[in-house]
Amino acid sequence: MQRPNVHIQIFEKSDKLLSKVKISGGGRCNVTNHCLENSELIKNYPRGRKELVQVFAQFSVEQTIAWFLQNGVTLVTEEDGRMFPKSNNSDTMVQCFLNLAKKHNISILTKCEVFAIQKHQHFILKTSQGVFEADALICAAGGHHKSGAYDWIKNLGHKIDAPIPSLFTFNLPHSNIKKELQGISVANAKVSVQKTKFNYEGPVLITHWGLSGPAVLKLSAFAAKEFNDLNYLATILVNWVHPFTIEETEAELKKIQAAKHKASPFSNPAFHLPKRLWDFLCEQADIDKQKPWAEISLKHIRKLALLLQQSEYKMEGKTTFKEEFVTCGGVNLKEVDFKTMQSKIIPKLYFCGEVLNIDGITGGFNFQNAWSTAWVAAKSIHLNN
Numbered sequence: 001m002q003r004p005n006v007h008i009q010i011f012e013k014s015d016k017l018l019s020k021v022k023i024s025g026g027g028r029c030n031v032t033n034h035c036l037e038n039s040e041l042i043k044n045y046p047r048g049r050k051e052l053v054q055v056f057a058q059f060s061v062e063q064t065i066a067w068f069l070q071n072g073v074t075l076v077t078e079e080d081g082r083m084f085p086k087s088n089n090s091d092t093m094v095q096c097f098l099n100l101a102k103k104h105n106i107s108i109l110t111k112c113e114v115f116a117i118q119k120h121q122h123f124i125l126k127t128s129q130g131v132f133e134a135d136a137l138i139c140a141a142g143g144h145h146k147s148g149a150y151d152w153i154k155n156l157g158h159k160i161d162a163p164i165p166s167l168f169t170f171n172l173p174h175s176n177i178k179k180e181l182q183g184i185s186v187a188n189a190k191v192s193v194q195k196t197k198f199n200y201e202g203p204v205l206i207t208h209w210g211l212s213g214p215a216v217l218k219l220s221a222f223a224a225k226e227f228n229d230l231n232y233l234a235t236i237l238v239n240w241v242h243p244f245t246i247e248e249t250e251a252e253l254k255k256i257q258a259a260k261h262k263a264s265p266f267s268n269p270a271f272h273l274p275k276r277l278w279d280f281l282c283e284q285a286d287i288d289k290q291k292p293w294a295e296i297s298l299k300h301i302r303k304l305a306l307l308l309q310q311s312e313y314k315m316e317g318k319t320t321f322k323e324e325f326v327t328c329g330g331v332n333l334k335e336v337d338f339k340t341m342q343s344k345i346i347p348k349l350y351f352c353g354e355v356l357n358i359d360g361i362t363g364g365f366n367f368q369n370a371w372s373t374a375w376v377a378a379k380s381i382h383l384n385n
């Protein structure tokens with residue numbers, strides 16, 4: 001409920017509002033994820049997991065779904081848990097917010113960049129359209145890949161954790177898989193970074209520049225800092241037959257050998273792998289195309305098992321979508337009270353969304369962070385001012 005004597009003003013530096021909502025989810029807007037247990041939900045955040053416990057306790061996924069419904073947007077769930085507006089069009093989301101802004105007489109200034117903020121008795125905002133005063137302020141400036149973009153927040157006394165990209169795909173410029181296998185996907189592979197503890201499972205896609213797909217994006221998010229430290233040069237291991245272990249893979253290959261001894265290994269892909277990938281790995285294992293299974297030596301079977309289990313790919317660089325898909329880094333979380341989203345340094349200054357050092361994996365989790373932190377900040381301002 002908005003108080004009649006309260007005036008809300010939005011400052012937007014670009015010429016349009018909600019541009020990320022508009023382009024999100026390929027124009028469909030993946031609003032949230034049907035993950036209703038908060039203890040499960042927080043597992044999707046490489047950064048901010050502990051802090052979000054307090055936030056989601058106040059505004060959960062269930063409350064988000066109900067909030068959108070109350071405001072005219074029905075959300076539907078896809079098989080993998082991702083939720084979209086029933087219209088399948090992000091314009092529905094944009095329109096919902098614009099209608100609410102109109103209903104509550106919220107003023108919107110576009111092409112109005114906030115350059116500096118000073119706190120005296122009130123906040124003084126220096127913007128590209130002049131100076132404004134405010135009693136309370138929510139900073140919802142989003143993520144940015146350049147640390148200079150946070151200077152105006154830093155100048156208020158807040159610590160900024162250096163921004164680096166999260167959610168990127170792996171470039172393999174010197175691997176022949178991108179040339180020979182692009183377009184292939186494996187439903188449940190496991191990807192890991194050699195000599196680290198990081199490994200994630202899920203669909204993996206081979207693209208014309210390297211490796212992509214949900215498991216790769218998840219690994220990029222959880223190991224974002226480590227990849228940055230390695231300057232995006234790393235050895236990636238892929239288990240194409242996850243959850244099989246090396247022993248199980250070898251045993252399975254021997255079983256196939258016994259059952260199909262007259263057939264060529266090339267004729268029948270095992271483990272439900274795409275034929276092109278199976279043939280490629282058989283070739284890499286130096287298996288003779290002319291020979292039947294019966295004549296394949298144990299040495300070659302072991303080599304194939306190892307390739308199925310632990311193919312090595314040299315990552316040299318990353319690819320992000322439309323600049324950085326999501327930013328790892330931002331306002332340091334220790335300086336924010338997550339019961340209210342209020343700054344611990346400057347009273348009546350609130351933060352929400354990606355400007356904080358919080359980011360999620362793909363699947364609607366980044367917007368859920370934005371909705372929940374925004375709701376808590378708005379409620380706190382309503383109660384405290």
Ligand SMILES: Cc1cc2nc3c(=O)[nH]c(=O)nc-3n(C[C@H](O)[C@H](O)[C@H](O)COP(=O)(O)OP(=O)(O)OC[C@H]3O[C@@H](n4cnc5c(N)ncnc54)[C@H](O)[C@@H]3O)c2cc1C
Pocket residue numbers: 011012013014017018019020021023024025026029030031032112113114115140141142143321322324325326352353354355363364365366367368370
């Ligand atoms: C291509 C793409 C697709 C995505 N798809 C999804 C998806 O489907 N689901 C999902 O959960 N997440 C998705 N994300 C991530 C999601 O869009 C962001 O996490 C989310 O938009 C963050 O919301 P926010 O309000 O914190 O920041 P933003 O949406 O970035 O909004 C911040 C706004 O503040 C303005 N601003 C910044 N600085 C200033 C200043 N100094 N003065 C005035 N204005 C300023 C910016 O211009 C911007 O409009 C996607 C991201 C990208 C890039």
